[in-house]
Amino acid sequence: MSYNTFGHLFRVTTWGESHGPALGATVDGCPPGVEIDEGFLQVFLDRRRPGQSKMTTQRQEPDRVKILSGVFEGRSTGTPIQLMIENTDQRSRDYGEIARQFRPGHADVTYWQKYGIRDYRGGGRSSARETAARVAAGGVAQAVLKALAPGLRITGYMVQMGEKHIDPARFDRDEILNNPFFIPDAAAVTEWTDYLEAIRKGQNSVGAMIELVVEGCPPGLGAPIYAKMDSELAAAIMTINAVKGVEFGEGMAAAALTGTENADEMRMGPDGPVYLSNHAGGILGGITTGQPIVLRFAVKPTSSILTPRRSVDVAGNEVEVITKGRHDPCVGIRAVPVAEAMVACVILDQLLMDRGQTGGIRGEIG
Amino acid sequence: MSYNTFGHLFRVTTWGESHGPALGATVDGCPPGVEIDEGFLQVFLDRRRPGQSKMTTQRQEPDRVKILSGVFEGRSTGTPIQLMIENTDQRSRDYGEIARQFRPGHADVTYWQKYGIRDYRGGGRSSARETAARVAAGGVAQAVLKALAPGLRITGYMVQMGEKHIDPARFDRDEILNNPFFIPDAAAVTEWTDYLEAIRKGQNSVGAMIELVVEGCPPGLGAPIYAKMDSELAAAIMTINAVKGVEFGEGMAAAALTGTENADEMRMGPDGPVYLSNHAGGILGGITTGQPIVLRFAVKPTSSILTPRRSVDVAGNEVEVITKGRHDPCVGIRAVPVAEAMVACVILDQLLMDRGQTGGIRGEIG
């Protein structure tokens, strides 16, 4: 079956294809009385929007989000919020020639195998264009978090693109939105630009690694055992197109550590327990500790490239596929705002669930 | 809230604490008419069972599973299957001294912060003992898969423990169950044994990396977009105690690849399309390709160690914590059968969902 909803109390259902008339998200379970308007949501969409530089697809989409329901006189009413984004620059003639071919490494073939029918125009439902709807929904979550958890801040940024890595010593959060890569390292921008331009000219694409930090998350969020905070975050991140792995705190490197190295020791601070390190990435037993949540995920290079690749078509003919459409040479770039949106939704959902079960009351220490 | 159920059509709810009278799993949505008996399930439990060697906790638990419902005259009836495992060797006096202290790196503190109450005996609900219930449920899933997808085989094994790695050149599947590490590399067993013994004697613990392969999985399984096969598998793996990251195919290494390197090209074989590589790990767009599903996950070193660590107690006193109970020096070992169980449940669930929506009919190629 298809399953286009995520969340338990704060539930997001996305709909729409790359080349249909519109796409969008239905957001259900939003707390009432929260200030939300299209302008606030548009800020998030503009970050993800294609066509802003040579670094992303040249498809020109204004990506204007419209609120069709659930907001009255500038505030949420507690009823479902429908967010719609019309597709304007579909140019589907570009894709005509791959209507019968399967791009290697792309969902073309699996959608066909599963459903026996596929909307081949621009990848249909499997297109990264669907993530615009998530970003809009994430904007709603951010608006609610602003009201319910004022100190909470979600920050995503690229740390690697192919051979290039940021220099952690030069980390500057304020630079993230000042460059087309969402990197916190101003000095690297030129080098990364040249590198990606070479990839693009080489009719190729490249992978990426994104890191995401949530500061100010209250302790006690997470629903053991099968909706642990890290399990839910991992699930959400893994739904983003082209993601191949996700890790928390020490992540995959934890396999090499010993218990004495990995334990996050605690002392008492003026406001409660203080951790002396954060190997855990802010989550223990699936529940937040109050430390920053730190996660990383890898995005594979897009499979839509101009270099010919061997494949087959629907009739079983062996073919060489070249994807001529307008595609991102590094789809990982636009994954940054998408991941922020997903994380905002998951954290808000957990906060509402926690408020439901425990009433938000916390065991005190000291 | 707590959330102790996973799955959509094949749903598993686990219950029970480390030192309560029993723990278990309710399995709902099992297809009717499938041969299931306690002996079949016990095989899986025996693999995970503690006390089998110095490599795992010395707690002696027979872990006998009883089927209390849902099976009649040796076959599933389609009604819920209750699987119960009684706790016999609880020895809770061992844990008395940490009733008020929080082990660094353990869920002790977050359960307290979330619920304001915790069953401190052996970690209560957060104990890895809960995974016995999953292994029993996984046995049910394996029984059903045997009937519905006869060629499907799920194989987990360790590939790394701290500084030690298996040698892929010596990979021998038949060795996996012949050693206490679940490693496919007979020549490494002595070395790994000495290494872990040294860790244990050093009052320490160590992390691990597990790889898991699913062969013979039919194409077309996975429920885009928010129940993609890889998203659901990642969520399931991340619910296992101490897991810090999970990846598919190229995984985190995909960040360094280019599109030409990463694409899995296709040719036609006698029975349909054949992939020339498997960078994707058997999943494209969240749907299985028919290639082997390949995933890896990292398990952190257990936080329950004999080396003193700085921490606090409920009253806010700064303390040094030593965990005296019987604990695994490498909790990653027992994660192998647990992961196999989770994967079996997820794949069966997807198979049933797919059968529900599409009727299991597939688009043909060629």
Add this chain to the structure above:
Amino acid sequence: MSYNTFGHLFRVTTWGESHGPALGATVDGCPPGVEIDEGFLQVFLDRRRPGQSKMTTQRQEPDRVKILSGVFEGRSTGTPIQLMIENTDQRSRDYGEIARQFRPGHADVTYWQKYGIRDYRGGGRSSARETAARVAAGGVAQAVLKALAPGLRITGYMVQMGEKHIDPARFDRDEILNNPFFIPDAAAVTEWTDYLEAIRKGQNSVGAMIELVVEGCPPGLGAPIYAKMDSELAAAIMTINAVKGVEFGEGMAAAALTGTENADEMRMGPDGPVYLSNHAGGILGGITTGQPIVLRFAVKPTSSILTPRRSVDVAGNEVEVITKGRHDPCVGIRAVPVAEAMVACVILDQLLMDRGQTGGIRGEIG
């Protein structure tokens, strides 16, 4: 929280308010390859559409449904189907005066008490206008049922309106769509028309009883115990605005029967067991028997009437409320196509769930 989704595998989420720009439904889990077009759906919407006679609200809404996603070249793709209906005749000035008053017997007051904010224009989300979205979704379900259960037919009709009852002896199914009441009794139309006209002129409204029959439903559908076919149908019917009760087969009258009277005896027919009566209404133990499913439900008179009623306003002032908007004198009439839509969705959902768990294989008799 709000909860605007129903269904397990075939899931419908509705959104939108009476006086917003649009409303609609997201249909997820639709089987792929089914012929669906706007014309097919429009037939169902036209039946429910207001403004067709004096018997229903004079609001003029073309209620044109647009398919925004999930259908490609006339067939469902297995991805979410977005159905949108734009509101064109909102005339919200009519409602201005009740922005602060609560209509007695209306959800005005409870939405306010729950959310602390309400879209008072035309009842906002609590308006029966929301049911247009359900009818569109029900059209999708009908299209799928046509393919998967060709002999299945869902027929709703009014059997009572205030003091008026149909004469079962004159039951003629072909008349149902020939009159504004959906009654199967042509001879009663004039009398009912006069009666309702008198109610309307008396600035009043009136209740109704609807009966609904599902013929050709396969045996074996229903998911015991908490998604029994009758439980799910009752839940679905009870979500329809103004419904106050629902019953199956003998229904409330079963309280007066004895076991010998109530048992539906069986004999063997050429194609399997044949029931000699249908006191059960086609469902035993929550599972369909293959006999017609028979249910009835009562709709209260609309609370929006021109006769002044005592109430209060937001400030706590005691007021007299007259509802001047355009309202149905008998809201039960339009409940007929809405109930058919809900029943179509529930039965399809159960059919898909059953196909998922059992594979649709049936125990044979004889």
Add this chain to the structure above:
Amino acid sequence: MSYNTFGHLFRVTTWGESHGPALGATVDGCPPGVEIDEGFLQVFLDRRRPGQSKMTTQRQEPDRVKILSGVFEGRSTGTPIQLMIENTDQRSRDYGEIARQFRPGHADVTYWQKYGIRDYRGGGRSSARETAARVAAGGVAQAVLKALAPGLRITGYMVQMGEKHIDPARFDRDEILNNPFFIPDAAAVTEWTDYLEAIRKGQNSVGAMIELVVEGCPPGLGAPIYAKMDSELAAAIMTINAVKGVEFGEGMAAAALTGTENADEMRMGPDGPVYLSNHAGGILGGITTGQPIVLRFAVKPTSSILTPRRSVDVAGNEVEVITKGRHDPCVGIRAVPVAEAMVACVILDQLLMDRGQTGGIRGEIG
């Protein structure tokens, strides 16, 4: 599929068959810190317990509930609570002769048709014995409601059994637990006893009507649109064995009313709005008003009777069925505590969901 879980945040999963070793319920999402012990739960089970008089089945079951998890030192921990009741008096030889026959009006036939296998011993999963597990779970809900909504009181009672009706003029709540019928009318007990004894001796059974009132329910509970309070209550009641209809407030009689008759007018009282009547039964638009919730439901006569009825067997032979086991002549009696349990669970679930979404903050009036 089967579906043995109900609830959203407070979720109950029941398991077990009539003649298996045990049955029970897993209660997930229970708020932490609530006082719960087996004695408190046992009070509810004792009310439902069979074998207490000739009015109910002569099966002798102590129905001792054991808490296997989720409660520590007398308080809930927020983790799943497993409640187990062992079956002791199974006497399955009684049922041997109907292993191949289908009782008319019973789920025997539909379970067979659905699953192709059935546990015929005592009705297996379809037995009313399953409701013992619900009553135990309902006890947990009652314990939580006592803490979170102290003034809330749920009271069920019979109002009709076959030809007999209570006299509302003699209504005395204190009498309900003083007689085997749960009737609030002491003067009727002898007459009802004689009536039911005659039914039983006549090898027959009889239907019943139960009324249930919830006093002290806070306003604002209910999750529009598809988890409306009345929709969820109706669904829960309809899952109880043998229930054929459910209604709220005026219920089915609302079909005969006019809007002026049916409106519940409001005036201001010292503590907020006061309703002058309760035709609505305490629910408007699916949300509670704060007035008493009033519902009624009809239970059919049990189909297991000693009078021979025509039926068929698995092989398709026409047979006469006599059910010799020990069965309730009026299964409606024991439905009273079961309905109270279901209602307690639903209301608590709605309360937790509401707390999750709205934080329990209410719009004020006046």
